[in-house]
Every structure is written in C-alpha cells, then in structure tokens.
Amino acid sequence: MTHDLPVLVGPEGWTTWKALTARVDRKTVAGWVAGGRLQRLQPGVYALPAATRDWRVRVEAAVRACGGVASHRSALALWGLLPPGSAVHVTVAHHRSGRGTDGVVLHRTRELEDCVRRVDGLPVTSVQRALVDCWGRPGGLQQAELRAAAIDAVRTRLCSPRDVLQEVGRRPCLPGRAALVELLRLLAEGCRSELEIWGCLHVLRGPGMPAFTLQRPIEVAGQRFLLDAACEEVLLAVEMDGAAWHGSRQQRERDIRRDALLATVGWQTLRFGYRRMTSEPEDCRRDIRSVHAARRRLFGLDGVR
Incomplete structure (x- = not known):
C-alpha cells in the first residue's frame, strides 16, 4: 500500500x-x-x-515532547520582542526531569501555572515572566537587547512596568536586579525609548530644571497626541526625536503640523534630536531653562513658584 x-x-x-x-x-x-x-x-x-x-515547528515539537511551555528567549520571540535564538527554551514543572535534548534548553520551576499564556495556540510564559527569566539568565543576549525588549513590551502594552516589577519581586537574588528595577521605574514614569530615558536622566532632571510630566496626552482639533515631556505651568512641551523615526521628510512635515496645532491651544514645542541631546545635554538644559523663564514672564508668573 x-x-x-x-x-x-x-x-x-x-x-x-x-x-x-x-x-x-x-x-x-x-x-x-x-x-x-x-x-x-x-x-x-x-x-x-x-x-x-521552521523555528516555530521546532518550538512546537519541543513543547509537545517536554510537556512544558515556551519560555525565556523563545517566549520573547513568540511575543515579537526578540529574534529567535538557535536553541529552544522550554520551562516545565519542578518535578519533571531537567535534562533537555539536542537544541532544547530545559528549565524547571515551582511557579508555572499562573504565568502560562497562549500565542497562536502555543503555550508560552507571560511577557513579564519571560523578561525576568532572560534578565537573570541572558544566554548570550546583551543587556541592551533585553532593555529594548522591556521598553517595547511596555510601549506596545504587552505588559506594564508594574507587571514586570511583581515578577521581579519573586526573585530577590536576580542578577542585575537593581538595574532592572531602575529601568522599570523610568518606564512607569512614562519613558518609552532609550532616548527618552537618557533625556529624562541627563536633561529634564538636571539642576535648576522645571518639573515635567512624561507622556502627557492632549487632544487638539479632534486629534490626540502624547507629549514626550510637558511642563504644565507654562504650556511648554519637549520632544525628543530619535534619528531613525524623525529623520524622514514625511515625519518632519508631520512634526511641523503637530507643533502648529499645539500652538493654537497655547503650547510651545522644543525639539531636540538624538545627536544634540546625547552630546550636548547642558546646552539642551540651557535652552529649556531660557524658554521656561520667558514663558513664565509671558504668563505673569515671575515671583510665583
């Protein structure tokens, strides 16, 4: 037959x-x-x-054979936050054997059920669990890659900084724990890119700087925008423009239109590119302080704190 x-x-x-x-x-x-x-x-x-x-086929086969869930870097790849690695990572319950097979790295845990999700039908650990797992055992990943994955996860609302922080709370001995907690604090305050984190730490929070709110929503003429940083006191917005995103002509034209719309409701926008913000932070602070002082005079706020 x-x-x-x-x-x-x-x-x-x-x-x-x-x-x-x-x-x-x-x-x-x-x-x-x-x-x-x-x-x-x-x-x-x-x-x-x-x-x-097919990498996904290999993940499905490993999950099926091991009776576990895709985790660590493999989970982050399935969530679209990192490219797939050469090995497939699978987490199983603690009573299972910890021996993997060719191309499969097996992890064991006592806390698995509450973190299992599904991506296109495939069992996978939650985003926050996968981020913390990889942070503690990067397996060849650079910290910059893991930071980018965490930032993208929060920016795209796959998880919140609080979700990740709760997962960190389970790992008092997590390697690099302090650095991850600091990153989560900045993300919770509204930073959504490495440039915004740099700007927040080295520019907006410099000596003598006014108070700014990050990711401040505003609606103008039926359009909703998020201001990178906003000083409500004098309606001053600071935008931090990454080279890749804001370098195109089309994006520059959109930025000009957006700034003009904001001006119609009283907001003045200062824009700083990646190169200037990272190489001349003091000059950026000086410009902001100067415009802030002028806006205070304009609003009649001199002598009022």
Whole structure:
C-alpha cells in the first residue's frame, strides 16, 4: 500500500510517533526515518524535512515532547520582542526531569501555572515572566537587547512596568536586579525609548530644571497626541526625536503640523534630536531653562513658584 506521507503528517508538518503508528505499521515509519523522508525533532515527535527548518515547528515539537511551555528567549520571540535564538527554551514543572535534548534548553520551576499564556495556540510564559527569566539568565543576549525588549513590551502594552516589577519581586537574588528595577521605574514614569530615558536622566532632571510630566496626552482639533515631556505651568512641551523615526521628510512635515496645532491651544514645542541631546545635554538644559523663564514672564508668573 502506498501512503501519502505529507497527508499523514498533516498541514503543520510534524506529528507524533504515536499518531503515525496508529495508522501505519512501525516498520514503515522506521523506513521513512532511515530514508530521510521523516526526521526526528524530539523524542516521539517527527517532521517532514522542510518543516524542521521552521523555528516555530521546532518550538512546537519541543513543547509537545517536554510537556512544558515556551519560555525565556523563545517566549520573547513568540511575543515579537526578540529574534529567535538557535536553541529552544522550554520551562516545565519542578518535578519533571531537567535534562533537555539536542537544541532544547530545559528549565524547571515551582511557579508555572499562573504565568502560562497562549500565542497562536502555543503555550508560552507571560511577557513579564519571560523578561525576568532572560534578565537573570541572558544566554548570550546583551543587556541592551533585553532593555529594548522591556521598553517595547511596555510601549506596545504587552505588559506594564508594574507587571514586570511583581515578577521581579519573586526573585530577590536576580542578577542585575537593581538595574532592572531602575529601568522599570523610568518606564512607569512614562519613558518609552532609550532616548527618552537618557533625556529624562541627563536633561529634564538636571539642576535648576522645571518639573515635567512624561507622556502627557492632549487632544487638539479632534486629534490626540502624547507629549514626550510637558511642563504644565507654562504650556511648554519637549520632544525628543530619535534619528531613525524623525529623520524622514514625511515625519518632519508631520512634526511641523503637530507643533502648529499645539500652538493654537497655547503650547510651545522644543525639539531636540538624538545627536544634540546625547552630546550636548547642558546646552539642551540651557535652552529649556531660557524658554521656561520667558514663558513664565509671558504668563505673569515671575515671583510665583
């Protein structure tokens, strides 16, 4: 009898030994494996050769074989926060074996059920759990990559700084804990990029600077904007323009239109590019203080604190 192997395996490109041998005798399946028509991904899990090159297929196979959930870098990749790594990370309950297989790094934990989510049907640890897991065991990732993942997770509302901080609370001995807590504090205050973090620490909070609110929402002419930093006292907005995003002509034109709309309701906008803000922070502070003082005189606030 001739079998249509792709049909037997199914549209996902992988299946289990149990499912195959329920329809085909073991000798035939073993012959497919020996001949290279099927490849063993994990114990009891087999795939068509083309499917084995698909990272997601390898994650599904590892999760199925280990009875766990995708975690660490693999979870962050599934959440769209990092590119996939060469190894697949899976977390299982603490009573399970901690031995992984080729290409699979296995982690054990006593606290798993409350952090399991699903991405396109695949069990995966929550964003905040994956971030903290990777922060403590980066596995070759640079801290800059992990910081970017945390910032993107908060900016895209996959989690909140408070969510991550609660997860950090479970790890009193987490390596680099103080740096992560400081990052979360800045994110909680409204920073949404490394440039905004730099600007907050080195410019907006410099000596003699007025008080600013980060990510202040405002609606003008039916359009809603978020001001990077806003001094309510004198309606002064500070925008921190990243080189990649604000370098295009179209974006510059949008910025000009936005600033003009804000001016119609009394707001003055100061814009600082990445290069100037990071190389001349004192000059940026001087400009802000000067405009703030002029706005105070304009608003009749001299002598009023």
